[in-house]
Amino acid sequence: MAVPATTSTVPAPTVLGPAQSRVIWLLLAAAFTAVLNETTMGVAIPHLIHDLHITAVAAQWLTTAFMLTMAIVIPITGFLLQRFTTRAVFIAAMSLFSTGTLLAVLSPGFEMLVVARVVQATGTAIMMPLLMTTLMTVVPAHSRGRMMGRVSIVIALAPAIGPTLSGFLLDTVGWRWNFVVVLPIALIALAAGARWMRNVGDTSQAPLDALSIVLSAFGFGGIVYGLSQVGATAGSAGWLVGSLVVGVVALGLFLWRQLLLQRADDALLDLRVFRFSNFSLSIAQMLLLSFAFFGAITVLPLYLQAVRGVDALEAGLILLPGSLAMGFSGPFIGRIYDRWGTRALLVSGSVLAVAVLWVYTTLDAATPVWFIVVMQTVLALGLALSFTPLFTASLASLPRRLYSHGSAVLGTVQQVAGAAGVAAMIAVMSAISITDGAVGDALTAGGSRGAFLIAAVVSLPLLAGAFLIRKPVDDAADAPF
Structure with a gap:
């Protein structure tokens, strides 16, 4: 032990x-x-x-x-x-x-x-x-x-x-x-x-469980690799299905083993973080947000270059104002969180993000570039209003000894959900573009709208989740398991 x-x-x-x-x-x-x-x-x-x-x-x-x-x-x-x-x-x-x-x-x-x-x-x-x-x-x-x-x-x-x-x-x-x-x-x-x-904090002498590492590698690795093959060549279908099956089975075994090991505080990834409802709700919100955001942010540059005809540098410049707005607004949003909590930030952020994703479902070859710049900046602000309170409230809900495991869960969810979002939207985009008569890797306006529709639909539960997550009233550091 x-x-x-x-x-x-x-x-x-x-x-x-x-x-x-x-x-x-x-x-x-x-x-x-x-x-x-x-x-x-x-x-x-x-x-x-x-x-x-x-x-x-x-x-x-x-x-x-x-x-x-x-x-x-x-x-x-x-x-x-x-x-x-x-x-x-x-x-x-x-x-x-x-x-x-x-x-x-x-x-x-x-x-x-x-x-x-x-x-x-x-x-x-x-x-x-x-x-x-x-x-x-x-x-x-x-x-x-x-x-x-x-x-x-x-x-x-x-x-x-x-x-x-x-x-x-x-x-x-x-x-x-x-x-x-x-x-x-x-x-x-x-x-x-x-x-x-x-050095910050103390360390423990938990043993390293080799089987957990192997199961984790096949579980998360298999799922991410399988998702990366969505929309690839027809010959990769077998690899896609096989990787996802191996990933799901290995992930199930990994989770089962962690439940056994955590009884002795020996788990590689302690799943007791999910006993805290505020953490679990925040993770669910982060999963949906990552799926929609990473998928949409992958499709948008492709739409700009293939449908609107801008080059790679111009596409980057179109996205730049939103990224800058998201970055510089962070400290102000953090102060609001410290004083007022999560609800005002998450509700307004979710409304902005969901609204823009639905606007993106209307983009076509005639949409003005200036309009896309404005919409992308609004989306970035909505994401900024969401990410900061989610990061903070989720981890602040845990006892201090679970911070490291909570951070690992948060990072893993972002990685897997982001990969799933990119895979789903690229696959839909490609399928609709081929139906529209596109040749090779060409992207049509219909293909991009279909991809954005996936992001918009997935984002809808964010509106309800924003009302459920709260800022922990007291520091949860000394809370019991």
Whole structure:
């Protein structure tokens, strides 16, 4: 039986000291670097196909391998963050990320580049749960919304900068410079962390259950890989079905094993987080939001380029105002959460997001670009109003010793729901476009409207869920299981 972590008996902090502030800022900088790296890859795929002389199917492995690794590693982070110190986990994550980035810079061909992406993804998967767990541990309950607003800046600004920066580099010095630019930033973050990172909270001696890792890898990995094959070539149908079947069966066995192990506090991913209704409701809301958001944000650039005829750089600039609005509004939304709670934010955010997704179902080849810019900015504000209170209220509902497991669940749900949203909307978009007479990979206005319709319908329950989630009145750190 594991030695219980002592964090559940440590009183919640009342003041955020200089050392704790430094830890948070180091984690924010590292998370920004990781997200920036990921958002530069989307527009680089066509260049990689040409420069590396690979097919489009092969090139997709640069994103599929990254997604698979994230889906496999994130569920394990709950254990890692309890077993090892904050400093050790941070240095390991940034070392992996920096090593992967260096391998990408030096990569002579496609195979090593895929390996580099896997190594990068391993570090990235650890970073966000580490940030969220540390934030919840050191930030006083009355200031968590404001601090979570800063996380929103990271989540929003990196995707705003990434595609534009990547487009400039691709047009001037080539795809390799996407990694050359990120590498020194990662190394600086690693060096700063090695110098100033301090340990937060206590650790436990829970044993590592190898069978849980295997089941988690096949469960979450199989589901994400199967979803990534939706809409692919006809020959991939067998892989799609087989991967999903293996994933569902392995996931069921993984969950069953965690229920057994958590009786002795030995679970790789402690499912007792779902005993807290506010956490469960927040996770359900996050699942729907991630499904709709990640799917829609994937389809919109395709619509802009294929139907409206803009190039990749122009598409990035059209999305830029919304990303900036989402980022800069984060701290203000956090202050509102700290003072007024969740309902005002979630209700208004859900109304805005749902309304815009339904407006997107009317887009066609004549829709003015300025109108799309306005709608995308409104959608981004709706998402900002939703993400900050969901992140904060969900984790704040848990005892402190479950923060790491709650962060792992949150990250896993985002990853799997996002992959499902992208897969469903791309499949619908492709099917309708073919019916409309499109040739090859061409996208029609009808195809994009069909995809947005999926997002709009899925988003409707958000309106009801917004009224059910509350801000925890008291810090749940010392709550019993």
